[in-house]
Amino acid sequence: MTESETLPRRGLMFILSSPSGAGKTTIARKLLAAEQSLAMSVSVTTRPIRPGETEGKDYFFTQRPQFDRMVEAGDFLEWAEVFGNCYGTPRAQISEGLAAGQDYLFDIDWQGAQQLSQAAGPDVVSVFLLPPSIGELEHRLRSRGTDSDEVIRGRMDRARAEISHWDAYDYVLVNENVDACFEQVRTILHAERLKRERQRGLIEFARELMR
Ligand SMILES: Nc1ncnc2c1ncn2[C@@H]1O[C@H](COP(=O)(O)OP(=O)(O)OP(=O)(O)O)[C@@H](O)[C@H]1O
Numbered sequence: 384m385t386e387s388e389t390l391p392r393r394g395l396m397f398i399l400s401s402p403s404g405a406g407k408t409t410i411a412r413k414l415l416a417a418e419q420s421l422a423m424s425v426s427v428t429t430r431p432i433r434p435g436e437t438e439g440k441d442y443f444f445t446q447r448p449q450f451d452r453m454v455e456a457g458d459f460l461e462w463a464e465v466f467g468n469c470y471g472t473p474r475a476q477i478s479e480g481l482a483a484g485q486d487y488l489f490d491i492d493w494q495g496a497q498q499l500s501q502a503a504g505p506d507v508v509s510v511f512l513l514p515p516s517i518g519e520l521e522h523r524l525r526s527r528g529t530d531s532d533e534v535i536r537g538r539m540d541r542a543r544a545e546i547s548h549w550d551a552y553d554y555v556l557v558n559e560n561v562d563a564c565f566e567q568v569r570t571i572l573h574a575e576r577l578k579r580e581r582q583r584g585l586i587e588f589a590r591e592l593m594r
């Protein structure tokens with residue numbers, strides 16, 4: 384529940400997806416800085432840690448055998464293989480928080496978005512970010528300076544396949560300008576928080592007013 388809300392409510396799962404390099408990490412960071420009541424869902428991954436990343440903040444880094452054991456034990460709300468590595472959303476941190484009214488932000492791919500929507504439909508709000516053009520997407524990947532030519536080629540090859548899932552999302556935005564896109568994403572979050580079905584005690588509240 385945020386300061387501006389009157390009735391308590393169930394938390395929501397706010398998914399940001401995009402082809403690699405379209406800007407979801409950039410928008411997610413701004414959103415987390417602006418929204419104190421939003422917590423990042425920290426995924427488990429088998430991908431190696433990158434310079435500048437922190438264990439437990441960016442990801443929980445693990446090896447494939449341990450990841451497979453977690454899959455077997457049903458520890459993930461969703462999981463998927465992306466760019467040859469495994470990524471999963473730990474179930475424990477999310478389920479309790481949602482019931483307590485905590486909102487979570489997910490930076491996950493279309494496979495994870497699909498699984499979460501199927502498993503937890505009404506709690507999920509999904510947003511897909513598109514780049515303004517394929518040329519601009521490649522430019523952003525190159526200017527980020529984190530990947531080799533080969534990795535960038537792989538991300539570009541995959542981008543078209545990822546974009547083909549645009550119509551499975553609740554909202555689709557073109558990230559042309561960071562600030563404008565951030566404001567649009569924030570507006571969606573604020574409106575979704577106010578949805579009738581998320582508010583607890585609304586029926587009783589309205590009945591009381593009508594008495
Ligand atoms: N609207 C924008 N205009 C120009 N540059 C942008 C914009 N949004 C993001 N960028 C830049 O593009 C690069 C890629 O952005 P970012 O890392 O947020 O992408 P991503 O979708 O999270 O990628 P990945 O899936 O690989 O983690 C970064 O250098 C970022 O600063």
Ligand SMILES: Nc1nc2c(ncn2[C@@H]2O[C@H](COP(=O)(O)O)[C@@H](O)[C@H]2O)c(=O)[nH]1
Binds near residue numbers: 426471472
């Ligand atoms: N289905 C899931 N996808 C995830 C998860 N965590 C991250 N991701 C996606 O993986 C790619 C690559 O991420 P990177 O940090 O290695 O560049 C990106 O599309 C993420 O959105 C997850 O738990 N489940």
